[in-house]
Amino acid sequence: MNVVIVGGSVAGIRTARALREQGYAGPVRVVEAEAEVPYDKPPLSKGSVDGDACVPLITLEEADDLGIELLLGCRVVSLDADRRRVTLDDGAVLPFAHLVIATGLTPRRAPYDVAGVHVLRSLADARAMRSAIAGAARLLVIGAGFIGAEVTALARAHGVDVTLVDPEPVPLGRAVGRDLGERLSDLHRRHGVETRFGTTVRSLEPAGEGFRATLDDGALVEADVVVVGIGSEVNVGWLAGSGLLVDDGVVCDEVGAAVGTVGIHAVGDVARWAGVRVEHWTNAVEQAVCVARTIARPDDVATHAPVAYVWSDQYDWRIQLVGSRDVARVPDVVEEAEPFRLAATWRDADGRVTGGVTVNWPRESLRLRSALARGEAS
Ligand SMILES: Cc1cc2nc3c(=O)[nH]c(=O)nc-3n(C[C@H](O)[C@H](O)[C@H](O)COP(=O)(O)OP(=O)(O)OC[C@H]3O[C@@H](n4cnc5c(N)ncnc54)[C@H](O)[C@@H]3O)c2cc1C
Known part of the structure; x- marks a missing residue:
């Protein structure tokens, strides 16, 4: 009985670790598209522009000690659920008894898919963005959600002029309410951010070494660097034709089993458990532990009743x-x-x-x- 985990970020690595903690003795393989040793994502938008922000989720030595095989730089391109195997981009085929889908998200770029515009999801994204911000005088951040707000704070700490644009009247209003949203607006302004809330970037184009954005009200914003934080899409393209039910994520029951399958689970940002998909770190960890326990102890299936939790560091x-x-x-x-x-x-x-x-x-x-x-x- 072996486990193949697709995706080696927090949900995948925590599943692998939890399998061992729960006493699972069979082979565990984690297939990760990036060649980096698995790292955590929250630090990518925090700390200082000069810092590297790489916080490993596991070292190669630890993986070795735990008997977790890391296949880094390998992308899974398809799933054959009936024959219980996945195919990698180099043509290799991995059979599995249990499959854990932990492929997370890709940042949305459209309609700002202009060459040189930054998004932030991976360590490579973070390194490129930090080095661009370090050399910039003016930054335009499109989207004042958690990531946009944290990047704004990161850049202000480095003395970069920031214009922050969001179509909502206040940042994070749907998560924290209007009054607290107003206070977040004030927080940005007190730190010298030019806030443009309740408006969108109508168009974005290259201009000289940088960019020129036109807002809905016709205002122009010139910037050396642009970071877009307008949400993400689930990484499910590789599941096309697999027969798995995908609808805003892998559709799962209340303990993470992909509906209509046996021995296939999904965890983290890509997973929609009992109708709810969550894009936060603690949820990924809690789901990983729950699924690992179900696999390791099939006669004692875990229940899952989490209290939603997310943190953000801004200034x-x-x-x-x-x-x-x-x-x-x-x-x-x-x-x-x-x-x-x-x-x-x-x-x-x-x-x-x-x-x-x-x-x-x-x-x-x-x-x-x-x-x-x-x-x-x-
Ligand atoms: C910059 C940033 C800051 C954040 N800050 C916070 C915070 O402060 N608090 C908080 O609660 N949450 C935060 N989050 C969210 C949190 O990091 C995510 O909820 C968490 O990373 C989800 O983990 P995951 O493993 O489900 O998905 P991901 O982290 O998206 O990882 C998915 C992995 O799967 C790999 N993959 C995708 N497709 C394939 C394939 N076909 N084959 C093989 N591998 C594949 C990807 O390369 C990736 O490594 C932040 C996220 C980002 C990006």
Whole structure:
């Protein structure tokens, strides 16, 4: 009984590690398209422009010690679910007893697919983007989601002038609500960012050594470097013709089994468990542990009842989001000025706590997360 894991980022590597932790003794292979030793993604948009941001998820020695075979620089191009095998780009065929799909996402470029424009997903992307920002005077960031906001902060710390554009009136409004979104707008402005919210980049074209963007209102933005952070697409092209059900990710049941299959699971950003697909690190780790346990201990199938969690570092703010938040409702907010910290808690119509957002208050975030997990939040 062997396991083949496709994708060697956090979901894939954590699955491999968890298999060993759960006592799985069979062969485990991780096939990863990139040639890099597996690394973590959150540091790519954090820290400083001068830093390399490479944080390994596993070393070659560790993989060896754990009996995890890493096939790096190998892309899986197809899956034959009936004959239980995958084919690699060099023509090699790998049979499997269990397959774990952990192929994650690719950043969306359209409609800004102009040569020289940066996106950020891989270590190579991060290295290219950091070196471009380090040599730039003016940066245009399109998209003020988590990645766009973190890149903006990274560039401001390096003294680069940044224009940040997003069609929404405030950043992350759908995740944190309008009021906290306003405060994030203020945070950017206090750090000297030119914010252009509620408008889009209508067109982007090369201009001299850099770029010229035209906004919806006709305003022009000139920049040496452009970073686009407008969302991603699931890496499922290699599953075409496999018979697997794909609909905004690999469609899985509540413990990650691809529906209509036996012994095929999906984890992390590419996986849609029980109708929900999540693009956050902690979710990838929790799903990996759940699937590894199901494979290692088939008679004791894990249940999965996570409390959603994501963090983001923007300037001197650590923002942590927990649980679910109906942002149409007004949260209870507690805040302190010196040093600044804030906790916003959302309740449902019956007054039950459903989730929260904290800024620079990790203990409160942890308390809320634990209480929600125990069903004791009040
Ligand atoms: C810059 C950045 C910052 C982030 N910061 C945060 C944060 O602060 N907090 C947070 O909660 N989350 C953050 N995230 C999100 C988090 O990193 C992701 O949720 C996590 O990486 C998902 O892991 P994954 O293994 O599912 O997918 P991915 O990390 O996308 O990895 C998928 C892997 O599969 C490989 N692959 C794809 N197709 C194939 C194929 N056909 N054959 C072989 N290999 C293939 C890819 O090369 C890739 O290595 C950040 C993401 C990025 C990009």
